[in-house]
Amino acid sequence: MLERDEDDAVLVLLGGRVEVVDGAGTEPGRGAMTVVSRRELVERLDAQGSGPGSGDLDAVAAALDTMVTHQGG
Secondary structure (H helix, E strand, C coil): CCCCCCCCEEEEEECCEEEEEEHHHCCHHHCCEEEEEHHHHHHHHHHCCCCCCCCHHHHHHHHHHHHHHHCCC
């Protein structure tokens, strides 16, 4: 997701699987739950003063996993 050029890429949970989709193509009626957008993910990493290659990516991934779990994903 971080390697994509499109800022509107979105990580969604759909049918128990995660997918990276074009944000412009997400349809709320598809039953997909948005986990995080590429832009939000970059902002989270920037706020921690780290880049995609750092160990902080594991911390962000764990936080996203917890968020999905609490949403019932």
